[in-house]
Amino acid sequence: MLTVRAPATSANLGSGFDVFGVALERPADVVRLEKADRVTIEVTGAGSQYIPEDPDKNTVGAVADALDAPARIQIDKGVRPASGLGSSAASAAAAAVGLNELYDRGYSREELVPIAAKGEAVVSGDAHDDNVAPSIMGGFTIATDKGVTQVDADIPLVACLPDIVVSTRDARNVVPETARVDQMVETVGNAASLTTGMHRDDPELVGRGMHDTVVTPARAKLIDGYEQVREAAIAAGATGVTISGAGPTVIAACAEEDRRKIASTMLDAFSERGVDARVYQTRIGRGAEIF
Ligand SMILES: Nc1ncnc2c1ncn2[C@@H]1O[C@H](COP(=O)(O)OP(=O)(O)O)[C@@H](O)[C@H]1O
Numbered sequence: 001m002l003t004v005r006a007p008a009t010s011a012n013l014g015s016g017f018d019v020f021g022v023a024l025e026r027p028a029d030v031v032r033l034e035k036a037d038r039v040t041i042e043v044t045g046a047g048s049q050y051i052p053e054d055p056d057k058n059t060v061g062a063v064a065d066a067l068d069a070p071a072r073i074q075i076d077k078g079v080r081p082a083s084g085l086g087s088s089a090a091s092a093a094a095a096a097v098g099l100n101e102l103y104d105r106g107y108s109r110e111e112l113v114p115i116a117a118k119g120e121a122v123v124s125g126d127a128h129d130d131n132v133a134p135s136i137m138g139g140f141t142i143a144t145d146k147g148v149t150q151v152d153a154d155i156p157l158v159a160c161l162p163d164i165v166v167s168t169r170d171a172r173n174v175v176p177e178t179a180r181v182d183q184m185v186e187t188v189g190n191a192a193s194l195t196t197g198m199h200r201d202d203p204e205l206v207g208r209g210m211h212d213t214v215v216t217p218a219r220a221k222l223i224d225g226y227e228q229v230r231e232a233a234i235a236a237g238a239t240g241v242t243i244s245g246a247g248p249t250v251i252a253a254c255a256e257e258d259r260r261k262i263a264s265t266m267l268d269a270f271s272e273r274g275v276d277a278r279v280y281q282t283r284i285g286r287g288a289e290i291f
Pocket residue numbers: 050051052057058059060075080081082083084085086087088089091092123124166167168169245246247
């Protein structure tokens with residue numbers, strides 16, 4: 001049996017809606033695969049009771065189909081679904097990397113990205129690549145329809161996951177259809193700052209570049225306590241705060257020495273709103289690994 005560990009991811013990073021993503025050092029899905037006559041799926045771990053084992057409804061089923069690679073697939077979830085931490089993408093990424101190896105299909109990591117994204121289309125109605133790209137390739141990724149650009153960045157992060165469910169499908173429905181030119185100008189500036197910050201491993205520049213006035217304010221309404229948590233994290237030293245993916249996770253960039261304090265401050269701020277949460281003190285990490 002082949003074992004693949006594929007990391008959770010944080011997409012968008014504010015200014016890079018549907019384009020930017022980072023692999024997180026933790027948490028991760030662990031997926032075990034062996035060749036079989038047909039696709040079967042077993043799911044255990046975080047939130048497994050909400051994840052279908054039917055290959056037509058699980059992200060890994062679409063990946064196995066696309067690679068023409070039937071297998072017995074066991075998924076141990078490290079991150080619960082509908083988290084904003086690329087839960088559905090982590091399984092799809094692990095399946096793409098694992099089945100490519102198991103069946104000797106010979107695809108490069110970059111070529112596996114659109115294949116894994118077919119799994120995302122099953123759950124969110126849209127084959128967005130911004131979670132599967134970092135989960136497969138690691139680091140910071142810029143995913144466009146021309147391909148993926150990857151940078152091995154190292155930035156400390158805090159990801160705070162409240163006990164609220166936001167499905168990616170619902171959060172995509174509140175994205176505004178238009179933006180003003182001044183918002184476009186600001187977004188380009190922030191996205192460029194963030195990208196430069198990733199190249200320099202500079203948390204200050206990355207944090208500044210996470211600011212977004214188009215998609216994030218519309219989605220913040222779906223996350224009880226978002227504004228309070230954001231302000232508390234900034235006061236505790238976060239260099240930037242935004243919604244991770246479609247939410248409800250709130251993600252903060254920071255200097256290493258501030259990470260612990262920011263983590264406990266974010267938990268407290270959710271708790272003051274009566275919202276339970278858990279926090280991951282993490283950083284940008286590697287892509288899917290085969291064991
Ligand atoms: N392997 C999988 N892992 C997690 N969720 C899955 C998987 N396959 C299908 N799903 C479904 O995908 C949805 C969660 O995906 P999504 O809303 O994109 O959450 P996330 O932000 O965590 O990726 C849930 O309805 C879940 O049942």
